[in-house]
Amino acid sequence: DGGITQSPKYLFRKEGQNVTLSCEQNLNHDAMYWYRQDPGQGLRLIYYSQIVNDFQKGDIAEGYSVSREKKESFPLTVTSAQKNPTAFYLCASSSSGRGGSSSSYEQYFGPGTRLTVT
Amino acid sequence: DAKTTQPPSMDCAEGRAANLPCNHSTISGNEYVYWYRQIHSQGPQYIIHGLKNNETNEMASLIITEDRKSSTLILPHATLRDTAVYYCIVRTHLGETSGSRLTFGEGTQLTVNP
Numbered sequence: 001d002g003g004i005t006q007s008p009k010y011l012f013r014k015e016g017q018n019v020t021l022s023c024e025q026n027l028n029h030d031a032m033y034w035y036r037q038d039p040g041q042g043l044r045l046i047y048y049s050q051i052v053n054d055f056q057k058g059d060i061a062e063g064y065s066v067s068r069e070k071k072e073s074f075p076l077t078v079t080s081a082q083k084n085p086t087a088f089y090l091c092a093s094s095s096s097g098r099g100g101s102s103s104s105y106e107q108y109f110g111p112g113t114r115l116t117v118t
Numbered sequence: 119d120a121k122t123t124q125p126p127s128m129d130c131a132e133g134r135a136a137n138l139p140c141n142h143s144t145i146s147g148n149e150y151v152y153w154y155r156q157i158h159s160q161g162p163q164y165i166i167h168g169l170k171n172n173e174t175n176e177m178a179s180l181i182i183t184e185d186r187k188s189s190t191l192i193l194p195h196a197t198l199r200d201t202a203v204y205y206c207i208v209r210t211h212l213g214e215t216s217g218s219r220l221t222f223g224e225g226t227q228l229t230v231n232p
Contacts, residue, residue: 004161033219045221106164
């Protein structure tokens, strides 16, 4: 089945530790995204990548880092510098992020990882 | 970025049409309107998108006003499984080489009642 997988579904860490969240897609999508969601709120963009070996900061990139060494994978590291890391993290991908001529910009989302830091 | 405004919550009776409004008065001429929904603790799901014309697919219909400053998502026969947060989003262009992005607001919590 094609889709996006995120692992693990639930993750617990002690304060001060870095943690890496996995995101893999087999949709052959060029673009991938990481969002954060806090209770009762909408999604906020952390980082996005339009193509392999390239990525840009979103609205709340501080305390996070990413890499895009392979088209299929876009791992997110939550560093100890992130002041409030406890949240629901969602990964997404789309067929193309470049250009304004494409009419379809449907993003496919993974099931999410719920991170709790104590 | 074009902003969207949605009511925080709405109720609908099962079997009836659910009409979810969205205001996007600062939308630019080449920006699309997208609708997603998120069932509790799951990833958002794409529903439909449009530019100027009304659109319909197997899930819903999208009605965009002529001036494009507002739109309405219509679920023709709401079921209990349609209970979710519905997000109206304007696709923001970053330029030909930088691509586009979607900015999610807080959405509308639709509750379908039996």
